[in-house]
Amino acid sequence: MTTHIIGHSRGLGEYLYNAFKLEMHDVRGYSRSNGYSLERDIAKICYQVEPDDLVILNAYASGTQVDYLKTLEHSHAKVVVMGSIASIFPDVTDAEYSQYKKTLELYFNNISAEPKFPMLYLRLTGSSYQDYQLVYNSIKFWLTNSKITFIGYSTL
Amino acid sequence: MKVAITGHTAGIGKAFYQYFSKKNAEVIGMSRANGYDLNTDVDRIIENAKDCDIFINNAYRDDKQLQLLNGLYKHVHRIVVCGSLSRFYPELILTDYVHEKQALAERCRILSLAPDGVANILHLDLSFIESTNVDLTDPNVFTSDNFIKFDEIVSGVDFWLHNPKVRQIEFVWKLTPFVYNQLKRANPDCTALNQLWNKVRAL
Numbered sequence A: 001m002t003t004h005i006i007g008h009s010r011g012l013g014e015y016l017y018n019a020f021k022l023e024m025h026d027v028r029g030y031s032r033s034n035g036y037s038l039e040r041d042i043a044k045i046c047y048q049v050e051p052d053d054l055v056i057l058n059a060y061a062s063g064t065q066v067d068y069l070k071t072l073e074h075s076h077a078k079v080v081v082m083g084s085i086a087s088i089f090p091d092v093t094d095a096e097y098s099q100y101k102k103t104l105e106l107y108f109n110n111i112s113a114e115p116k117f118p119m120l121y122l123r124l125t126g127s128s129y130q131d132y133q134l135v136y137n138s139i140k141f142w143l144t145n146s147k148i149t150f151i152g153y154s155t156l
Numbered sequence B: 001m002k003v004a005i006t007g008h009t010a011g012i013g014k015a016f017y018q019y020f021s022k023k024n025a026e027v028i029g030m031s032r033a034n035g036y037d038l039n040t041d042v043d044r045i046i047e048n049a050k051d052c053d054i055f056i057n058n059a060y061r062d063d064k065q066l067q068l069l070n071g072l073y074k075h076v077h078r079i080v081v082c083g084s085l086s087r088f089y090p091e092l093i094l095t096d097y098v099h100e101k102q103a104l105a106e107r108c109r110i111l112s113l114a115p116d117g118v119a120n121i122l123h124l125d126l127s128f129i130e131s132t133n134v135d136l137t138d139p140n141v142f143t144s145d146n147f148i149k150f151d152e153i154v155s156g157v158d159f160w161l162h163n164p165k166v167r168q169i170e171f172v173w174k175l176t177p178f179v180y181n182q183l184k185r186a187n188p189d190c191t192a193l194n195q196l197w198n199k200v201r202a203l
Helices: A011-022 A042-046 A065-071 A095-112 A132-144 B011-022 B042-049 B064-072 B096-111 B150-162 B177-186 B191-202
Strands: A002-006 A026-030 A054-057 A078-084 A119-124 A148-153 B002-006 B026-030 B054-057 B078-084 B120-126 B166-171
Touching (some): A002 A011, A132 A148, A132 B150, B042 B064, B096 B120
Parallel strands (some): A119 A148, B002 B026, B002 B054
């Protein structure tokens, strides 16, 4: 099983990349830093995903997470989507981001009602408050209990 | 550790009771079987659960889960609220149950913003759970592997106990023939349910 991390060069993505690497996982990261345009290379990136791989849709990537989800629909991979608390407590300083995350969550809810592959939605809090180890723990937990589709976190 | 559980004699309540008993917690079950009736004894349940470390708000009866949550969130350190995924699909289940579960989830969301001194609340969005009176080996009855098993729910609570920043866990559901028939029986005239069923069958 290969772990694919969309947006792996900093922050949470970097943490997850290193954590899975430490576990001797075959990990592939996709970021501008290694030549990928996350907005334009969706098909190219998803083409590398094999059945039973783990895909972590981490980067916001100008609101393309939904496009990744649609492209992966028939991949038979396990998919983790990084959502945001902005979907239920909108960030008034960034309405576009909040609206996008709301749309992403609604889309996820719709497809998770009749899932074609194992999916997990993580509703993250602000990046400066997010506990990266907790996110990693959540993904590891979900890999042992795939009937869970959603985990939300404290805003405090 | 002292834990109180409503509806501890059957189903997921019983599974929680066994789980905490194995952890050597002092577990107080609150069910009709031992004299706690949610219809009439909400105040007494609140009074007797106030000094607990964990309260499992499991049993459903009208808006009583909300009353228990409101009565205990300032007293108990940690609360598990057994909600329902049906809150996302009010058009499929045309009953007060859905509205009460929606209100319960909204209260949990608001309380998640509350300052210190308020319980750490885990809201579980449960779907179709294995039942003690259903034969899981009978293909005529049990047609889906998407029923949630007790130990899968208990493992979610165990994860929260070790990762206290978790606030909400949702479980998968799938509209199988068995689930469709269950919903149809409860809502024989529901057009939205038939539309969804036809859509799923066409996939």
